[in-house]
Each structure stands twice: as structure tokens, then as C-alpha cells.
Amino acid sequence: MLIKLTGGVVYDPASGIDGQQQDIYIEDGRIVNKPNGDFKVDKEYDLKGKVVMSGAIDMHTHIGGGKGNIARILLPEDHRQDPVHRSDITRSGCGHAMPSSFVTGYRYAEMGYTAGFEPAVLPINARQAHMEMADIPILDKGGYVMLGSDDYLLRLLTAKKDQKAINDYVAWTMHSAKAIGVKVVNPGGINAFKFNQRQLDLDEQNSHYGVTPRDILQVLATAVKELGVHHPLHVHGCNLGVPGNMQTTLDTIQGIGGLPMHLTHIQFHSYGTEGDLKFSSGAAQIAEAVNRNKNITIDVGQILFGQTVTASGDSMRQHANNKFASPNKWVTMDIECDAGCGVVPFKYKDQNFVNALQWAIGLETFLLVEDPWRIFLTTDHPNGAPFTSYPHLIRLLMDRTFRNDVLSTIHPEAQKMTTLASIDREYTLQEIAIMTRAGAAKLIGLHDRGGLSAGNWADITVYTNDADRQKMFEKPDYVFKDGQLVVVDGKVVSIKWGTTHVMKPDFDPSVEKGLKDYFDRYLTMKLGNFKISDDEMTEDGRGSLTAHPLKVS
Amino acid sequence: MIEITEVPSPFCGIGTDDLSIQVDGITIKLLGGGCAVNTPMFEQAITDTSPRVAGQAVSLQAAVAHAASLLKNTQLPVIGGCATDVNGMRGLLALADRIGAVVDNMNFTGARNNFLALQDSGWMNTTLAEVKNRCDVLLVVGTDLEAFAPRFFERYLWNTEAMFMEDTSQRDIIYLGKAPSGDLSTSPNGTKARVLECAVEDLPEVIAVLRALVKGRPIRATAVCGISVADLQTIADTLKAAKYGVVTWAAGALAYRQAELTVQTLSEMIKDLNNTTRCSGLPLAGKEGDQTANQVCGWTTGYPARTRFSRGYPEYDPFLNDTNVLLVDGEADALVWVQAFNVNSVPPATDLPTIVIGRSGMTFAKEPDVFIPVGTPGIDHAGHAYRMDNVVAIRLKKLRDSGLPSTGDVLNAIEQAM
Numbered sequence: 001m002l003i004k005l006t007g008g009v010v011y012d013p014a015s016g017i018d019g020q021q022q023d024i025y026i027e028d029g030r031i032v033n034k035p036n037g038d039f040k041v042d043k044e045y046d047l048k049g050k051v052v053m054s055g056a057i058d059m060h061t062h063i064g065g066g067k068g069n070i071a072r073i074l075l076p077e078d079h080r081q082d083p084v085h086r087s088d089i090t091r092s093g094c095g096h097a098m099p100s101s102f103v104t105g106y107r108y109a110e111m112g113y114t115a116g117f118e119p120a121v122l123p124i125n126a127r128q129a130h131m132e133m134a135d136i137p138i139l140d141k142g143g144y145v146m147l148g149s150d151d152y153l154l155r156l157l158t159a160k161k162d163q164k165a166i167n168d169y170v171a172w173t174m175h176s177a178k179a180i181g182v183k184v185v186n187p188g189g190i191n192a193f194k195f196n197q198r199q200l201d202l203d204e205q206n207s208h209y210g211v212t213p214r215d216i217l218q219v220l221a222t223a224v225k226e227l228g229v230h231h232p233l234h235v236h237g238c239n240l241g242v243p244g245n246m247q248t249t250l251d252t253i254q255g256i257g258g259l260p261m262h263l264t265h266i267q268f269h270s271y272g273t274e275g276d277l278k279f280s281s282g283a284a285q286i287a288e289a290v291n292r293n294k295n296i297t298i299d300v301g302q303i304l305f306g307q308t309v310t311a312s313g314d315s316m317r318q319h320a321n322n323k324f325a326s327p328n329k330w331v332t333m334d335i336e337c338d339a340g341c342g343v344v345p346f347k348y349k350d351q352n353f354v355n356a357l358q359w360a361i362g363l364e365t366f367l368l369v370e371d372p373w374r375i376f377l378t379t380d381h382p383n384g385a386p387f388t389s390y391p392h393l394i395r396l397l398m399d400r401t402f403r404n405d406v407l408s409t410i411h412p413e414a415q416k417m418t419t420l421a422s423i424d425r426e427y428t429l430q431e432i433a434i435m436t437r438a439g440a441a442k443l444i445g446l447h448d449r450g451g452l453s454a455g456n457w458a459d460i461t462v463y464t465n466d467a468d469r470q471k472m473f474e475k476p477d478y479v480f481k482d483g484q485l486v487v488v489d490g491k492v493v494s495i496k497w498g499t500t501h502v503m504k505p506d507f508d509p510s511v512e513k514g515l516k517d518y519f520d521r522y523l524t525m526k527l528g529n530f531k532i533s534d535d536e537m538t539e540d541g542r543g544s545l546t547a548h549p550l551k552v553s
Numbered sequence: 554m555i556e557i558t559e560v561p562s563p564f565c566g567i568g569t570d571d572l573s574i575q576v577d578g579i580t581i582k583l584l585g586g587g588c589a590v591n592t593p594m595f596e597q598a599i600t601d602t603s604p605r606v607a608g609q610a611v612s613l614q615a616a617v618a619h620a621a622s623l624l625k626n627t628q629l630p631v632i633g634g635c636a637t638d639v640n641g642m643r644g645l646l647a648l649a650d651r652i653g654a655v656v657d658n659m660n661f662t663g664a665r666n667n668f669l670a671l672q673d674s675g676w677m678n679t680t681l682a683e684v685k686n687r688c689d690v691l692l693v694v695g696t697d698l699e700a701f702a703p704r705f706f707e708r709y710l711w712n713t714e715a716m717f718m719e720d721t722s723q724r725d726i727i728y729l730g731k732a733p734s735g736d737l738s739t740s741p742n743g744t745k746a747r748v749l750e751c752a753v754e755d756l757p758e759v760i761a762v763l764r765a766l767v768k769g770r771p772i773r774a775t776a777v778c779g780i781s782v783a784d785l786q787t788i789a790d791t792l793k794a795a796k797y798g799v800v801t802w803a804a805g806a807l808a809y810r811q812a813e814l815t816v817q818t819l820s821e822m823i824k825d826l827n828n829t830t831r832c833s834g835l836p837l838a839g840k841e842g843d844q845t846a847n848q849v850c851g852w853t854t855g856y857p858a859r860t861r862f863s864r865g866y867p868e869y870d871p872f873l874n875d876t877n878v879l880l881v882d883g884e885a886d887a888l889v890w891v892q893a894f895n896v897n898s899v900p901p902a903t904d905l906p907t908i909v910i911g912r913s914g915m916t917f918a919k920e921p922d923v924f925i926p927v928g929t930p931g932i933d934h935a936g937h938a939y940r941m942d943n944v945v946a947i948r949l950k951k952l953r954d955s956g957l958p959s960t961g962d963v964l965n966a967i968e969q970a971m
Contacts, residue, residue: 094855
């Protein structure tokens, strides 16, 4: 079947197309060139005057895995505010802060998103992450496997194993956990917390292993690069949320010595200690460092006001933040000599000085980082705000008047501590398309997504241009997933099941010798039972695996 | 005859995955790694292979069609048991959503003690590998741990090597409330566990005093429910001095009213201990798919597995959605019982139309309207089940070709027939 999308105004940064009127043809799920000679269009959509982008990709969103499910179970009162009825084609569930899996898929698709990546897949919990994501309809998905506080890696470092041994272990773990990237959370800090350490700065040693976060970042960033994995090491840095952590972040950028590195939810790591309340914005310094260091990419982790829940692998920092829990209940876990997690409900308030300034710091970061290909639009769902707030965030970025109107309502001391009012920049549609589509696909290494040229899968979102960008982005006219029309006027009209994106770097199979011995002696599972097989991902008849090519060096 | 090794068990809850199995046709014999829980569960013989309607053997298709017809015009069907694997629960929840049913895991009344505490104030917990490598003090509350999981001590405490302990036999084991039924808690070096016994229903008082002592609050009494305060002080001091204390309990063993408050007091005590050292909770569970049911229901609805769909969207109520309450009060009008693990776990007595999706070998005092024998996850088909610590989903293996359908296949077929 040949589908023609006629006359839309296309924003396709992957092809350098910035708001040109173009027709798009779709056949067998992919975008194709206009056929030669005589041809019959089976279905045509008149998109004259409409805005056309590829489907949006959320490169950092907590949509699968144990901590998210703990967050769900913890908050029945939040779900009761947002019950979701079943329909003839959709399942029931719940929404708001941490939606049920089915509702996650519907609501992302209804905003024009066609892929989401879980950034914190614990190797030992990877099965759960994939099983949850397998129950998210419409979206493609994938995960970054979390390393850095696992005892196996720390033992390799203490034993002074060479970089090849680290690379083999990282590659093996990506295979076993079916990942497309590698993440580190509070490098070594989750492990240190198990030894009762309560903080771990960049050059502070783990009391048992003598290893520092800097050591861990160095070997993992090197491994990711040498293995040819596209997505640079995904780093949730030290000292999340600690006033003054801006300096740690700057030192982390400096210390990585030019290796590719992605600093995630950087807003939470951009705090100074100036002012009467000893809490200030470090966004300008961080943005300057990002602008200067082309090896660095970031996503923001914008906070938006309201109730949400924070779910993180950073058990050390989440434990320290439990005094801010609202409502006052929280969970931490130490997990399987592998990692940990902490779940703390938060209510960000615009009349709270710290929260108000966090809001401003995130926006300053968006507006001061110059290259839209190296910054990504996230709220670190659900940690800064639920993903459903993206259209509001896009309006804040694209509409200076609106932004300043909101700014004038937040805590007055926070208004004084931010330069936001003096920043004129407004994001363009093309820049939004870069951050949420082409840039994200390029960063992760999705070779046939995030663009609208022939050969790409037909993940396409069509909007009605509206000066109110929130209204525009919260209700697309059409969303196509792999060429199938799944959303009309912001409502799901049909269901499709997305694929799971992975990358399969090479490793020396002899890596399993050391691992088998370690599993037998210290872990609670046999090595063979740990590895996730391809069957597990596909046997439900809906799931599939898509392996993307590695970077050629 | 074949032998299969490194077989994981969905039965014991502690993730045992080193079993050796001999398969001869459809007969299974456990060669190695068995225990009082796992061996009979694996060796349970297949009896029925044919579905029945009103006691008469029928085709699977006919049984599915009849089950669908019984559910068709119901107002409040209840799906109880919920003892199956991840795909079974997926099918179960899809059916429940379609017919507006109540979903209720059969262990929920026990598990409720944990969920109410979790949802009110949270907790700090750990998992089995951390116990195996770090735990220096284990406090067992109100539970006969070795009866719950016979291989717990061998696998997770008396392991010969641990990454962060010189000598695992030095581990300090303390029982509070219930005494152990055997000697498995005795260290390989001969040291017996400390035991402070009291009646299970006295635990709220005893635990409250222990928490006060951990917090350094003065206690005037010299004894509480037969336990001397001095002994409780020793436990408090031991936990405070521990590098990585662990407190374990089975929520279902705390069989008295408002036992959630005991779980909460323990969990808050653990949080207090973490002001200066490390200590974690370790709730025991994971039997017959209970964690699996709660996990899958959790991501599918937002709530654990005592949730109804009767208004077209999920509503959680840990008391009102109890299968037994709904049957006794006459609110339910049909019962679906799903139990793929245990032939002895039969549906509660009722005159309502009853459909049983059960493990082959199940026998009934009263023949259900529909009985569909299904395979057991981890024996007759591959699948996934959660262990007690809720993080690890184990990959279950298919061990034999019995031809029995899976729970998921049957429930999906019923949903399709609606």
C-alpha cells in the first residue's frame, strides 16, 4: 500500500530540511522516494499548512524496570486522581506521575512520540525492564545498562585488569541485558552506600575498593568508545542535588579528557552556593563548559511544578533526600551486588525557593547551550515532572513572553537569582525537531529513525501550526508508527507494537570464564540463567529486536 | 531419559536455580538440590490432560467457549488464585479488563501487611545477593525461616565464600517471636541461633519496645510479653553495631489483626538504624506467583493484585476486593480460579459458576463448571517468575513435552472468545 502525505511543511533536520513544503511517500512501513512513472496512491492525506516532523524520541525516560514499579505501587492516591478507562481498542490503567505501561504508550503516542529509552536498566533487573516495556504499546524502546557500582567491575579495577578486560565485560553485559547504551549512576556511590559511605565526590575513594568515581568514568567512557557504541557513556554524576555540585560537574567534564560523554539531567548537577540561602544557579558556567567541549552532550531533566515521584538508581542520594519526601514515604533498596535504587515522591512548588530556582536553572541551561544537536529535551520522567508536561516545556522554550509571565509568578527570591528574564532566545521548530528527533536518533545510533528521507521507518507526526505551542504539541493531527496511522487528533485510533533497539558490540567469549566463577561463588543465580535470550524478547508474538550498526572507527 | 541441570524453581521463592532434574517421558525426578518445598512440586504427576465441562471431557476449544459463555453477562466476576507466571498474569489481566472482573492474588491478605506499610511510609530493603555477601546479623521476626524456605541458610548465610566477610560462620542469627523448627540456622561452627520467644500476637508490643530501644528511648518495664527488656536491649545493640544487619519476616506469618503496623514499626526501626549504620528489610514471599502477580498487576494497572475493573478502569482496595469477602457477601457472580503451581490450592467453596484453570493433578470436592488443566511454568513451558526480593525475575525452563497449554494461552483464548 502506497500512502502519500501531501503538501506538509516539513522539518527534517536529519536531511537539513527546515520548514519546506514537501510530499512524503510511505510503503511497507518505510518512507520511500516518489515512485517513477505511473503509480497509484492508495491513501492520501492532505497536509497543506500542517507541520510535519518525524516521530519524537525520548532519549531518557524511566518507563521500564523495578524502581518505576515500586513508584507505582507506592502511590495509589496519585493513580486515583487519573484513572484511565478502557476502550474498544485500548486497555485501562492509570496516568499522572508514573502511568501504567499501556497508558505510557498511549500518552506518548498521543503527543507524537514514537520511541522512548529507559536509561537505568540494572543488569539483574533487565528482564523486568524489558517485560514492562514489552507491555508499552506503539512505542519503540530500548535501554542503557547500568554499570559502575557493580562489584564485578570494581573488582576488575582493584585487580588492575586492563581496558580490554573492561571492554569485554561491558560488551558482554550489553548482550546479556539487551541494551543499546551504557549508563553510570553516581559512579561507585551506590556501592559505597552499602559500605555506609554517605557521599562520594569525584576523587573520593570507595572505602572497600579504593576506587574513585573518576577512575570508573574513565574506564567506562573508554570502553563505550572503543566498543563502537554510538551513545556516549550516559552519566548521572556525583553529588546529585547537592548545592555546589556545579564544580563537581565542571571537574567531571574536564576530567574525561575529551572522551565522548553524555551528562544526564544536568539541571540536578548545576547548583552553586551563592546568595543568602546558599543555593544558586550554575547554569551559565555549565552551559559555557558544554559549549566549549564538543565531546559533551547533555539532557536537561527540567523540573516543572506539581506532584511527581523521583525514582533513581542513586540510592545514596535518594536516601539523603528522603527528608523532602512528599507525601512522606519513600523506599530505598540495595540490589544484588549490582546496583540499588531509591524512590522518593516529590512535590515541586513554585513558591519554594529551591524548587523555583531549579525550574529556572533548567530553562537557563536550555537557552544558554548553543548547539541543539548536543542538548536533549527531558524532564527525566518522572523525576523532574511526568513526560506529559513536554508540550508545556516546549512552550516555555519557544515563547519568551509566556516564559517571563510564568517567571514573574515564582518565588521572588528565586526570580532575583536567575538571569532567565534577560535571555531573549526562543527555540525554533527546527531546533525542537533536532532536540526531540534527529539529534536523539543520532546520539543513540538509530540509523533509520528520526528522519524523513527515503529509507527511514515511517514514524511521522503531523501538527497544526499554532502560536500556542503547548496546544500544538499536545495534540497532533496524525501520528504514524512504521507507516500505520495510530493517532488522529491526539487520540489513539489503532495499536501497533514497537521494536526493541539494541547494539551488539563484540567481546572475547573467554570473558565468561571469570564471570562464571564469580556468579558461582558470590551471586544467587547461575550465569546461564542470567543472560536474556532473544526468545524471551519475541516469544509473546509482539516483541522484536532491532540491532543497529556499531560506529566504525 | 534426559537430565537437565541448572533448573530454576518457581516454587520456593528464594530463586533456587541449581536443581538437577531427570525427565523420563512426562515423569520428573529431582536428582539434586531438592527440598521439602521443591521436590514434591517438581515431581507432581500429570493426571488430567483433557478439559472438562460439567465433569465431561471436552476439547480445549469447547471448554474455552463454555467458560466465555459463563462469563458473558456477569456483573462482578472474580479471578482468584492468580498463581501463574508473567505471561499468565498478562492474559489474566487482559481478560479481567475486558469482563470487568476483580483480580485477587490468593496470598494478598498476608501480603497486605507489607503493602499497607509500604504505601503509608515506605521501607529500606535488600536482596538475596547482598545478604549472601554482606549480612553480619540476621533478625528473623515471627517466622520459621527454614520451613518457609529450607535452603535459605545453605544458599545465603552459610555459603563458604562471601565478598565482604572473612568467615560467614560468624554470622549472628537471632529469632524473635517464633523459634526455628530445626537446626538449619545453627552455624557450621556449631553456634546456635539466639531465640527470644513470644506468642506471635504479642509481637506488636515486643517490636514496639525494640524500636524504642534502638532509638534510645527509656523503657521502665523489665519484661515485655515474657521477654526481658535486657535481652531486647542486646538485640538493639547488636543491630546498631552490625555493619549490614538484615531483618526478615513473612508477612503471612504475622497472622493477627493490623499486622501492617508491625511491618511498619520494623521498617521505621530499620530507617532509624540507617542514621548511623546500614540495615535492611528482607520480606519473605515469592511463592506460587504472588510477587509475579503483584509486579505484573503493578505495571499494568498501577496497583498490586487486589484490584477490580468493574467500572472500566482499575480500582485498588486491599480489603473490599478480597475474593472470600466478595463470595461471602454475595457480591460476586462468577469465580475464575487460576492456579498453575499447586494442585492442593483449590478454589473456595461456592455455588457460583466456577471455572478452574489449574495445574493438572488438581482434584475437587465439587466439580467446577469448567476445568482446564494447564501446564506448570518452569516445567511444561518456559516463562518468568519473580523471586521474593522482587527485583529478580527468573527465566523458567521448559523441561518436558506434556502438551498441556499454558495459563496465558488459555486465558488469552477465553478473552478472544468473549
